[in-house]
Amino acid sequence: MEITQILFWFLSVLAVFGALMMVTSKNPVYSVLWLIVVFFAISGHYILLNAQFLAIVNIIVYAGAIMVLFLFVIMLMNLNAETEPQKNKWLKIAGVVAGCSLMLVFVAALRQSDELLKAPVSMGGETGLIKTLGKTLFTDYVLPFEISSVLFLSAMVGAVVIGKKGD
Amino acid sequence: MSIFFLLLQQELLLTAIIFVLLFVKLSTKQWNSQTVLSFVNILLVVNLAAGFFFKEKGTLFGDMFQTNDLLRFEKNILNLGTLLISLQAYNWLLKHKHAIEFYLLMLSTLLGMFFMLSSSNLLMFYVGLELASIPLAALANFDLDKKRSSEAAMKYIMSSAFASGLLLFGISLIYGMVGSVNFTDIAVAASENPLFLFGFILLIAGFGFKISAVPFHLWTADVYEGAPVAVTSYLSVISKGSMLFVMTSVLSTVFANLLFQWYNIVAVLAVLSMIVGNLFAIRQQNIKRFLAFSSISQVGFILIGMSGANIESHSSVVYFVLVYLFSNLAAFAVINVISEASGKENIDDYKGLYKTNPALTWVLAIALFSLAGIPPTAGFFGKFFLLLGGASKGNYLLIIVAALNMVISLYYYLRIIKAMFMDANETPVEKLAISWSPKISMAVCMAGIVVTGIISGAYEYIYSLLK
């Protein structure tokens, strides 16, 4: 096996394991920490695809900022394993059955899509680099980019209004 | 360069209004709220009027954005609805400390809907959709000191985040199969490949959440009940209407190759929505919850029209959304006035309303007649065209189910009308003085219900836009 292949399998197993642990952890703090592990594994995948910028932004935004805020809230509210609401047993079983059915459908759909495997698309090594990304972002995708700034503005206004409950 | 401004005219105008409001809010001067509200309403009237002046069509940003006569018309419908809601909310906003923010958020969502309508690309569609739904959660929380309102916002943001997740998963699968997010490329590449179908079904699930079709409707009643009345009407008319427009055009153009698949999905969604919406609407006590379930069943009827997948059915959907806008907003206008004045939102409180407020009662009654689809009103023609569009596929079972559901819906709409006109009440709603702005709104809605029904020009106009 080549080193990239070894890395790929390692990161994939780490991501899936982290995701499972995140869902099954009783303690919310552990869930957040496992989610951070998942983000790291996915960033590793991005690096394997030569999309360094995406990888780094994934870490900065998710692991560095959003998850820290999550941790903040969870720690300040002092959510422990005890405060986690206990779900009905039947509900859990139903959830597992539903999840497995979705998985089954997905796997079955993937298996029948052989032509995908036959025609891998090569985007060229330059695609994920920051220079290419910046150029595409400011030419082809400038409209969605600008709209997302309006989205952030309005989200900010909304957050401030909700935060002003007291007065 | 000028074509750029002409094509983007509606969006740019809206953005300009948003920024004007932002600067009004940021200015240190303390504006009189009456002045501000009149100013905003004038801006909205200008916004609505300007939509009718230009007729350019074309694409921009390399197929990111498209506009044509139909899209302009649909945007004008949404503009009209927003103006009506703004007029209805006048009294509520006068007392509210954050009136400008209300408009900022509402117009941002409207802008998102415009871009969603004009998208010719799944990415643009998604960004527009997010812009149309995230600020709505903040709007649902606008009764700042009420817990129910926060609960509504929480439920809305959670379910819309979940729906976005499904939608994004679907989009990524489709992108993986096609290698492009462009609608024209997807239309060419759409095939019965299992993975593509899987992505497509997830996409429909995302749509279903936003229009609250039945397996995805669970958030609707709670959010409608908890949110302020103005926001509830916005959610049920504008948000849902824009999504229906997009869904109709996306299904019939982009996924035309998969007609067989989505016809069945849409038919099942339609039947479930009608039945569940109707059955739950019968046992509701709160008028906002009642309208939530009634809107679910209306969506079921619209889905029948959508399943026709031809020009007639497409125009019937647009026409019905227009009619639904007038009827539903008329109903909400009355609810808004009563809730604002007395805080009463239960159906039992509406008993004996005719004795004290005959005008309001008539408005609500006509609105409910229109929603039920009783002949002289526009609602009848709307439903008639929808069923006609759906019948073009030859699936008469669907039409029979729809007809049965119309009868059921008649029962519960008439129940409210009976309560208002006939039932006695010891503590009826006292006589209310209605101020000018809800009056204008109600008058426009009444005129709309009558005119769009009696004059067949509206449907033919939409039909001509589509050809």
Next chain:
Amino acid sequence: MWSLSNIAANIDQWLNANMSPTWALIVEMVIAGVAVIGLFAALGLVLVIMERKVSAWIQIRLGPNRVGPKGMLQSLADTLKLLVKEGMTPGGADKLLFNVAPFVAMIVAMLLLAPIAFAKDFQLWDLNIGVLYISAVSSISVISILMAGWASNNKYSLLGAMRSGAQIVSYELSAGLAVLAIVVLTGSLRISDIIQAQENGWWLFKGHIPVIIAFIIFIIAVTAETNRAPFDLAEAESELTAGFHTEYSGMKFALFFLAEYVNVFIVCAIGATLFLGGWMPFHIGNWHAFNGVMDWIPSSVWFFGKTFFLIFVIMWFRWTFPRLRIDQLLNLEWKYLLPISMFNLLLVTLIAIMGWHF
């Protein structure tokens, strides 16, 4: 000429001559790892004694003076003490997180060393987004602090961790914007490109006043990011005993302590690289004779000299300014530093576009 890069090149040649490429790569990684750990230990010893001596000098006293010549071996003795001390885990603590947290802090600090150029052609990993990599990885350090604070099950620890989180997340913004100023001027995120762009003069001198402003903001922001006085609210002794590491003792405490000092070293190294030319010698325009003399000084000396100068400045802050209150701290960032650095970034962009820099 003797230099670090020659040594590295020789080792690489020798390994490749004697082994298969995969094994050579693995052995090189091991060597790099050992070197990084060695550097860590050395930095810990040097910086602790340096801090104590600087504080003593500023406060006009002697400082440590018993162990070794002029007390220079004091920190070695301290390390020995910490090593043999019992590492306790409080009963109510979350055992796993409590024990993992110091190692996370350490690993983050180690990862940060990867893109730093210690001398000419001497760099572990010259990745094309070096600067972003640094700000990404350094934002992880807050997680270890939050882990430690929460797992200790102690109100002081939790308060300290919360403060530290708020502080790091907010000051990251202006640190990032200050770094972006240099990125805009250079047009590259790669550390080696940034250093190369300063061949004819450091950015601090070439970039006019906006770069000087960016430099000052950078220094303030990284002082806050490393939780050092006057921004050491996370461990404010007079209020919170010792903040997030109140419950730590022995080696685990030492790891936090070490990580903190290494972080100081790293941010100063980055400051030196971005604003003071990294290993680039001090050159003045066309003074060839002067420039030639400067070139004689090895590049590693330049790098460490600049870095330790910045470390000295940051230590100087600690013993000069009184501690801020938490609201003052957040006001400083959100009301002053952030708007200033945003406006400053605009100015720098203007300078870069018009080519006004030297």
